[in-house]
Amino acid sequence: MFFDQSEMVSGTDSKWKDECGVFGIFMNKPPASTDAARNTFYGLYALQHRGQESAGIAVSDGDSIKLHKGMGLVSDVFKTRHIDELPGHIAIGHVRYSTTGGSAVVNAQPLVFHYLNGMVALTHNGNLTNTLELRKRLATYGSVFQTTTDTEVIANLLARYSQDKMEDALAKCMIDIKGAFALIIMTEDRLVGVRDQMGIRPLCIGNLNGDFILASESAALDTVGAKLVRDVKPGEIIVIDKEGMRSLQVVHSPRQAHCIFEYIYFARPDSTLDGINVNRARRELGKQLARECKIEADIVIAVPDSGTAAALGYSETSGLPFEEGLMKNRYIGRTFIQPTQQMRELGVRLKLNAVPEVVAGKRVVMVDDSIVRGTTSKKIVQMLRNAGAAEVHMVVASPPTKFSCYYGIDTSRQEELIANIMSNEQIKEFIGADSLHYISMEGMFAALKNDADNYCAACFSGKYPAGIEATRINN
Structure with missing residues (x-):
């Protein structure tokens, strides 16, 4: 296919665009503590290279979920007062560069929604390859979409399977969705991590003095003083609650397919x-x-x-x-305007x-x-x-x-x-x-x-x- 060289010369930044970064923590702290939000803030700082378009943190105190998100870098979106307004012992966070869905605050994550079993907050790194098919199918069942992201498709699937407990609903979602994904999900009382069946997008587990963390890269664990436990396995669901951490191997793939560009360009060099x-x-x-x-x-x-x-x-x-x-x-960052x-x-x-x-x-x-x-x-x-x-x-x-x-x-x-x-x-x-x-x-x-x-x-x-x-x- 012919392509005008003059267009190449006048184009914008020619580097790859970053993906997204996700972080989640379950702490044995009083509900009034802001330590979970604070650690998530630091974790997102460590993952800032994965997305500079928007940032957000959702926190649960055991009864309800609060959210703060906005457009821009972590330091632009969060000031001390915002962290002080997010008490709770469970938190998830997200830094975003849009791959599916436009650049707008409505598409910033985490997404927080109500469903049959309570409140859920959801973050996603990756891209579903059957988004359009799923949106059309869900719309025929009566689903209403507020954003243009494939993350909301996952949220609607979870709601559709809400008669099941969270782990079973996620297992059904993993059968429906195709492509690459690393998810961190939070309810009022638990933290859940999910990785696609080929392990294309990264997700790891850390331990901070007995508290558990999920993150896109191990460098984020280092930043908050946590130790790397292991990577989430392809096709695995990790559930963390007051009883500890448990694993469910939902999907078994005959091969793995870790993104090779994580090693070439995207991930921080200090990550494993x-x-x-x-x-x-x-x-x-x-x-x-x-x-x-x-x-x-x-x-x-x-x-x-x-x-x-x-x-x-x-x-x-x-x-x-x-x-x-x-x-x-x-x-000057990667997304210099x-x-x-x-x-x-x-x-x-x-x-x-x-x-x-x-x-x-x-x-x-x-x-x-x-x-x-x-x-x-x-x-x-x-x-x-x-x-x-x-x-x-x-x-x-x-x-x-x-x-x-x-x-x-x-x-x-x-x-x-x-x-x-x-x-x-x-x-x-x-x-x-x-x-x-x-x-x-x-x-x-x-x-x-x-x-x-x-x-x-x-x-x-x-x-x-x-x-x-x-x-x-x-x-």
Whole structure:
């Protein structure tokens, strides 16, 4: 499919859009305590990289559920007074980037609703692939929808099965819904975690002095001083109440399919997902990249921050010294708004700056985690040349991204993915690099030291382990 290169140059940020982050805690505290809300606030701070569009916390005191949510970062939505107004011993929280459903406060999570058995609060990371089918079916049964999110579809399914106890209702939901999901659900007296049958989206369990936590990443556990117990198993329901924690293995899948891009880009490097430390995984990707792509150069630099660990691995294996040739402005987040064409052109320079004293006259190997639309890579290469780099060789710690994600990551449309419409040689010419190298699929799996069938790598291969159906309502 033809795609105008000028459109790529003038487009907005070309990086992957984040998914969502979920956090929940059950504490043995008096109902008047705000410790659950406070720990959830800190947990969401640790997960802020997973979504900067909206944030919310719901808290139960054993009798009712209170909610505060809004648009913006955690620090924008929550002030001290908001936490003080959320007493209770159970809490769940959410940070969001919309993948299904538009950007509006009505779509912010947690969703809180009343059903036959009381009140329920629900948070969701992922994307259902049969949302449209389920909404149509539920609407024929009389369901009314207030939002455009697939999370509300799950809420309506729970309400439909409300004659059953929560665990049984969720088990029925897991049969109905398709795609990728990590759910944290709260009633007045319990906390429940659910992970899709292939484990595409991450979810882990922590222990804080006898209190239990559920979170998207282990880094959130570290932030509140909790210890990682284990990951929620694919197809498993975790129920936490005053009696402790119990597990129900509801669905057994013949394979697992953990999202490989969690290790490449999304997760924090200090997190451990499904037994693999993210920083170590990225270092191994860089080492493998150096074995596959031997380049005569003077230094290795990273596109910070997600390319740094891979660049260190590349340096270690290649023997080329690692230097900080690009400096990042850490006061600009991943969702920096670029309201005018002039600001779009300045965007990369506001985020990154080349260091002439490091790169001038040098043959530079520049390591990044991925190339999506190519616009950012093009501007960075030109920035390095303007700083005096003699050569710029771009190496990428993931294979060419040719296919869209339907499991909770808001990628560009497939026709906008540069590797889908250009050859490697054409991409090299477009970004202005002296050479361009991607890690191979085989090398990527070898670096992660696990069987390829344990991962979802559909963005590279086009093979979707949970299938594809009509996935979008409104984007």
